[in-house]
Amino acid sequence: MKALAFLATLATGIVLLYGTRDFAAWGDAASPASRHVSPVYIERAVKETHVPNLVTAILGDYRGYDTMFETVVIYCAGLAVVCVLRRQKT
């Protein structure tokens, strides 16, 4: 069983390592991740929101849905823990 798990891990790792061949080198400013939406965010965020911290601007404004439902997720987690662990006081 352990050998099987080890083999599965090794296979996944080799596939992923093979996949890194197509990745951009570290710190490449022209990598695909840095070319699409992020330059728009960086250039416009300060003018449109007056917030110098770009992370906060994107977190609170451009990606507000993400943050909102993420707050709901941790709220649900808190509720779930209370529901799972509390016992009826007799």
Add this chain to the structure above:
Amino acid sequence: MKRLQEQARGRDIGDNLIIRTAVRLLVPFIQLFGLYVIVHGHYSPGGGFQGGVILGASFILLALAYDLRTSLRFMSERTNAILGNAGVLIFTGIAVLCALLGGLFLDYSALDRLISLGPIEWRSLGIFLVEVGVGTAVMSIMVSLFWDLGSGGEMDEGL
């Protein structure tokens, strides 16, 4: 110092004297720093999540150094629940308020119709209000997670 030693003799806190005194001194500063991180999120690394976790950590520190009951004295379960609900409500409430005022959902510039500050200033202020909501919710949930996991749901002495 002498007074502290006498207190220690009276209450039998033994080896924990240094830890408990240090925690007692540190907790207000940790909470102040947590508030600073939330409020200063526009200009420095920080924001609702990080500040909320720091605020929650101050109560967790109290619960670790003393016991769970002591931390319940500073922040009762009821207050904690109210804060958690209020945090999520602030966020969703502001989002819905934007929609009710004629803008898009979560488009803070619509709040300009409520108090006239200019749409861009309102976007900045809206982010701040939302961060306060996130910080409150995260603090409450972190404390509640620790209380429940640390005591197995019993809410007694804890760890």
Add this chain to the structure above:
Amino acid sequence: MEQLLSEIVAKYNYWIYVVLMMIGFYAMIGKRNLVKKLLGMNIFQTAIILFYVSIGSKRGGGIPIVDKHAAMLHGVDATGVVNPLPHVLMLTAIVVSVSVTGVALAILIRIYRKYDTLEEDEILEKIGR
């Protein structure tokens, strides 16, 4: 061999994350203890978080906090600031991972209360499989 080595050196960050991910993955599927499985999941998440943050880096880029007045006057050069988007995504991912860990630990406490063990085979035995 020479080519492989230069490949590793050029992308050593991804190699490290893949190795970290393999450790977590092995712990998730190979270990019998439920807490060890949970720790494996946390290691896995750490690997993903590091991977995302490393995607956003730019050589010579500054932190994504800019001078407000200069930015209002002249605008911001996108190549001089690291990509803030992965940072935002991972900020939320970290908090989600904390809440996932919390819920998982709560369920583990419940399992321990009912079956008095956290070993997978013993639980399966007690369930009667």
